[in-house]
Amino acid sequence: MYKLPTLQELLEAGVHFGHQVRRGHPRMKPYIYGAKDGVSVIDLTQSEKYLKEACEFVYNLGKEGKVLLFVGTKKQAQPIIEEEAKKLQEELGGQEVLASQTEVSTASVAQEGGKNE
Numbered sequence: 709m710y711k712l713p714t715l716q717e718l719l720e721a722g723v724h725f726g727h728q729v730r731r732g733h734p735r736m737k738p739y740i741y742g743a744k745d746g747v748s749v750i751d752l753t754q755s756e757k758y759l760k761e762a763c764e765f766v767y768n769l770g771k772e773g774k775v776l777l778f779v780g781t782k783k784q785a786q787p788i789i790e791e792e793a794k795k796l797q798e799e800l801g802g803q804e805v806l807a808s809q810t811e812v813s814t815a816s817v818a819q820e821g822g823k824n825e
Contacts, residue, residue, distance in 0.1 A: 712763060
């Protein structure tokens with residue numbers, strides 16, 4: 709099973725800090741608790757709820773023997789993704805392999821009308 713962080717741990721990790729208010733996206737408004745010093749403060753109770761849903765989804769993928777593709781769009785994410793994939797005993801190819809897998813996955817989802825089996 710997996711262990712979710714508590715609200716206190718999320719708070720201590722600074723998860724509640726969002727973007728500068730002026731850079732906020734209107735669709736994020738329902739998830740914003742407020743603002744402090746020009747920075748959006750994210751509602752951690754909602755974050756906790758959706759984090760739990762995401763963890764359950766990923767956990768069930770593993771239980772069902774399905775594949776989870778790690779994708780990072782920023783260079784800073786690459787070492788973190790590689791480290792986490794190694795922890796999960798996943799083999800990770802080079803950047804080109806990830807890009808081609810993403811393109812294939814996206815194409816197959818589009819062809820199947822959003823269903824990915």
